[in-house]
Amino acid sequence: MNDVPIAMAIHGGAGVLTPGLLTTQDESDIHETLRRALDAGQQILEAGGSSLDAVEASVAVLEDSPWFNAGKGAVFTDDGRHELDAAIMRGSDRNAGAIAGVHHVRNPIRGARAVMECSEHVMLIGEGADRFLVEHQLPQVANDWYDTELRRRQWQDNRLKGGAPTLEPSEADHRGGQDDPAPGHKFGTVGAVALDRHGHVAAATSTGGITNKRYSRVGDTPLIGAGTWADDRSAAISATGHGEYFIRAAVAHDIAARMRHAGKDLEAACHEVVFQELKALGGQGGIIAVSPAGDTQLVFNTPGMYRAWRDRQGRRHTAIYAKDDRVHD
Numbered sequence: 001m002n003d004v005p006i007a008m009a010i011h012g013g014a015g016v017l018t019p020g021l022l023t024t025q026d027e028s029d030i031h032e033t034l035r036r037a038l039d040a041g042q043q044i045l046e047a048g049g050s051s052l053d054a055v056e057a058s059v060a061v062l063e064d065s066p067w068f069n070a071g072k073g074a075v076f077t078d079d080g081r082h083e084l085d086a087a088i089m090r091g092s093d094r095n096a097g098a099i100a101g102v103h104h105v106r107n108p109i110r111g112a113r114a115v116m117e118c119s120e121h122v123m124l125i126g127e128g129a130d131r132f133l134v135e136h137q138l139p140q141v142a143n144d145w146y147d148t149e150l151r152r153r154q155w156q157d158n159r160l161k162g163g164a165p166t167l168e169p170s171e172a173d174h175r176g177g178q179d180d181p182a183p184g185h186k187f188g189t190v191g192a193v194a195l196d197r198h199g200h201v202a203a204a205t206s207t208g209g210i211t212n213k214r215y216s217r218v219g220d221t222p223l224i225g226a227g228t229w230a231d232d233r234s235a236a237i238s239a240t241g242h243g244e245y246f247i248r249a250a251v252a253h254d255i256a257a258r259m260r261h262a263g264k265d266l267e268a269a270c271h272e273v274v275f276q277e278l279k280a281l282g283g284q285g286g287i288i289a290v291s292p293a294g295d296t297q298l299v300f301n302t303p304g305m306y307r308a309w310r311d312r313q314g315r316r317h318t319a320i321y322a323k324d325d326r327v328h329d
């Protein structure tokens, strides 16, 4: 059984992560958080557990960390609240669950799973979704529980500048402040993909969306086929980046479709979509993906992406910048 491959990768958002913006301490904290999140899923896989449990566990660790724009540390909407989006999908039967614009569930990814397992629907939104999550006894928090000082500052700064919605980085990116080479073009969504010993893949993604968003804006993250997709016949994919472009390019599904219908391998399919399809529209960001054969890809067209993965030998890697690879063990 131990010869059967398992695979796992996670991300904490892609963007302009230029070396020098983070302190060494920040970098260590982020690597450590990524490693913990990877471990949470990997331990489940190594014990023979399901890829669905693994991706949920990893994403929950990232949601609980204020470093990332999901759960605690989510960005503010224009009217000073938080609206959270998440999705989860199982490759064995393509069952999926998603929530968008929710306000009180402590771990949105667990909410998405509840929609998948406890309702006959795939996606619930807004107040109705909030009610469903209470009825199904998902742990609740006050909306300001997601606040962090830094996100509040970003929101206020952005309002002073006119309040246009912007794509937000993880907490760490903002330490760069005015030296930031491209303010706004950074992201902080979290996601995980996994392959379990039974040959099943799964994907999960969670986000606060974009800062100062208005009119109940929803991005790609909770949209099945855009930011999240899993199918045992091709791959599991979780995306991060400028959501509007990822929706228009149906990024996650397009990668899977290239594998199924055009016979591409995982690497080629991911590169074509991220560097050709998405880029042609002007979309920035990245994806993580695993295939049932045990291949893993982490591909982005930005200068960096918070990420971690397990290699075929079982070693754990974490990275922030394009040329970056910290091996743990």
Ligand code: ASP
Residues within 6 Å of the ligand: 013, 014, 069, 167, 168, 186, 187, 188, 189, 207, 208, 209, 210, 218, 219, 220, 221, 227, 239, 240, 241, 242, 243, 244
């Ligand atoms: N894709 C997310 C959205 O547009 C943002 C991100 O990845 O950080 O809502």
